Amino acid sequence: MAADGAHGPAHSPAHASGPGYDFDRVIDRHGTWCTQWDHVEDRFGVPDLLPFTISDMDFETAPEVLTALRARLGHGVLGYSRWRQPDFLGAVTDWYARRYDTAVDPETVVYGPSVVYQISQLLRLWSRPGDGVVVHTPVYDAFPKVLAAHGRELRGAPVGDFAELERLLALPDSTVLLLCSPHNPTGRVWTRDELAHMAELCARHGVAVISDEIHADLAHPPHVHRPWARHGTGRWAVLTSASKSFNIPALTGSYGIIADEGSREAYLRALKEADGLSSPAVLSLVAHIAAYREGGPWLDALRAYVHGNLRMVADRLAAAFPGLGWEPPQAGYLAWIDLRPLGGGTDGYDEALQRQLIDREKVAIMPGTAYGAPGFVRLNVGCPRSKAEAGTDALVRAVRRLASPPAAGDGPGPER
Numbered sequence: 051m052a053a054d055g056a057h058g059p060a061h062s063p064a065h066a067s068g069p070g071y072d073f074d075r076v077i078d079r080h081g082t083w084c085t086q087w088d089h090v091e092d093r094f095g096v097p098d099l100l101p102f103t104i105s106d107m108d109f110e111t112a113p114e115v116l117t118a119l120r121a122r123l124g125h126g127v128l129g130y131s132r133w134r135q136p137d138f139l140g141a142v143t144d145w146y147a148r149r150y151d152t153a154v155d156p157e158t159v160v161y162g163p164s165v166v167y168q169i170s171q172l173l174r175l176w177s178r179p180g181d182g183v184v185v186h187t188p189v190y191d192a193f194p195k196v197l198a199a200h201g202r203e204l205r206g207a208p209v210g211d212f213a214e215l216e217r218l219l220a221l222p223d224s225t226v227l228l229l230c231s232p233h234n235p236t237g238r239v240w241t242r243d244e245l246a247h248m249a250e251l252c253a254r255h256g257v258a259v260i261s262d263e264i265h266a267d268l269a270h271p272p273h274v275h276r277p278w279a280r281h282g283t284g285r286w287a288v289l290t291s292a293s294k295s296f297n298i299p300a301l302t303g304s305y306g307i308i309a310d311e312g313s314r315e316a317y318l319r320a321l322k323e324a325d326g327l328s329s330p331a332v333l334s335l336v337a338h339i340a341a342y343r344e345g346g347p348w349l350d351a352l353r354a355y356v357h358g359n360l361r362m363v364a365d366r367l368a369a370a371f372p373g374l375g376w377e378p379p380q381a382g383y384l385a386w387i388d389l390r391p392l393g394g395g396t397d398g399y400d401e402a403l404q405r406q407l408i409d410r411e412k413v414a415i416m417p418g419t420a421y422g423a424p425g426f427v428r429l430n431v432g433c434p435r436s437k438a439e440a441g442t443d444a445l446v447r448a449v450r451r452l453a454s455p456p457a458a459g460d461g462p463g464p465e466r
Contacts, residue, residue, distance in 0.1 A: 071348055073109055073355040074434050086430075090414050099414040102441045105234070105384060107297045107432030111337075112348035115296060118340035119333055131332040133161035133305075138335050141342040142305060149267070149346075152277050158307050160317055161330050165264050165304045166192050168289045171320050173200050173226065175313055176258040176285055182224040184215065184257070188423035190234040197228075206422070209238055212247060219255045227252055229261040231278065232269060235386045235421050235428050237379020239273040249281040258285035264304075265382045267295035267349060270357050273380040277307075285310050294382075295349055296341045297432075303334025356383045359431040359438040363387075366439075370446045383432035388425065392449055394418075395425025399452065403427070406448035413444045 079087045086104045091097040110116070139156040146152045162168040177183060179201035185193055187206035197204045205224060207215040218224055227248065232239045240248075252259050261278035269275040278288050291304035308314040322328040341349075360378035363385050367376045376387055393399045400417055407413050418426025429445065431438040 071113075071351045073352065074436070075110075076434050076436065077108060077110060079108065094408055094414045096408050099408065099412055100437070100440060100444075101414045102430040102433075103414050103416050105294065105382075105430060105432070106299055107383065107430075108434065108437065109297055109352065109432065111297045112341060112345040114344035114348065115298065115337050115340045118336050122333065122336045128332060130329040131335065133330040133335060137339050141339040145342040146277065146279070150275065150277055152279055154279060154307055158309055158314065160306045160308055160314060160321070162289070162304045162306060162321065163302050163327055163331070165262055165289045165291055166196055168287075168304060168306050168317075169193075169228065169260055169262065170196055170200065171317055172258075172260050172287055172289075172308075172313075173197070173202060174320070175316055176260075177202055177225040180223070181226070182218070182221055183226045183228050184218045184224055185228045186215075186230065186233060188235055188418065188421040188426070190230055190262075191420050193228060193230075194422075202226075209233060209236055212244075215248070216251050219251050219257050224255070224257060227257050227259045229259060229278065231261050231263050232265045232275060232381035234265060234382070235384055235423075235426075237265075237382045237384060237386055239269050239275055239380040242276055245276055245278065245281045249278075249283065252286075253283050256284070259287070261286070261288050263288055263290040264294050266290060267292075268353055268356070268383065269381040270353065270360075270378070275381065279307055279309075282309060285313055287313075292338050292341045295352075296337065296345060298334070298337050298341075301334040301337050302331050303338065305338075355435075356432060359383070359433070359435060360385060362435065362438060363429065363431060363442050366442050366446060370450065383430060385429040385431055387427050387429060387445075389427060389449065390425040393452065394427075400424055402452055403448055406451055407444065410451070411444035411448055413441055415441065415445060 081088065086101045086106060090099045090101045090103065093103070139159055142159055143154045143156050146154045173183070173196070181202055182205045183197050183202045184205045184207060186209045189206060194204050205218045207218050219227065229248070259278060259282060263277060266275040266277070278286060286309055288307040289304060293299040293304070308317060357378065364376055364378050367374055367387070371392060374391055379386060394403070400419060404417055407415055416428040418424055418428065421428070427445065429441055431441070
């Protein structure tokens, strides 16, 4: 399954202002049925907030992807399609070979409409209602929902607590480790030794592994993502998509690597016969193929730009709150910020902070409680630098107000 050798990306990060890549450009997403911008009121109760929420980006996707999509639309016929064909499978296997020095057998690749759908199918195959599913906490908010919907019990081990992880995996009715790699929301990139230890524990206790690796392409050097395909034994699956790294989630579409032939065939039967999803979204296939064949330089430029945004957040937090000690995450564009040293997580603080952000600053920033972690916030900086600066400054002002409440009659934050 996996080749030996280095695991890093084949390309070194390009400068963020590389040819044709203008990540500073502000694109108005209003009126496009956009979850982050047009539907912010659904979660925060107030319309027209400046959003730093759901994990998509405000950047136009790679020009190579757009060119391929335009060409396919120019053909004009959008009939049923197939994912099991050499262009798609070759793009996936070549990407793993070039970016991760990992050999993937194309026979082990499967398709799905989304990573969460694929998780659901594998939970049905590898566990029963009432079984325990182990996750790392804090936890991506879709995981508790999908586990509850299938009647599985979430068992959370704090990130980095391997003693608790082993205790939970050893329980006789723990049947699956639902791994997030890199981890969302913390941005943690698991090391080679950590992954090997997890693999050994799961093999020892007969626990299957579902590894959600949708943020893998956004690991920031020197941190290196290592696919579970390099470590897995027994029943395991890697589930991922180009949707996060190339900002194409609206096209739908994901894929997986399922090593065990029986599990793979059972998954595909459910996909085709039970759910009627054998024909994929053809534009998703086109986008994945173009992204993986031609989009590497754009992705490297994007990653460098996003890391610059995260470095800006770190610098402004350090200037405002020297004792906070916040550092950028190891992967992704989600700034997971621990405000507990400033009072976060204490009685009333988190709600008061949200009121400051929403009512005074007119911004939407995800509270840590959404991921089971009071005292934290998750700030999405997958956006032009100007927006990232506005969100960071709004957060700083809101936190300062809670530390030093303003005098009566003080006006709201700056208008935009």
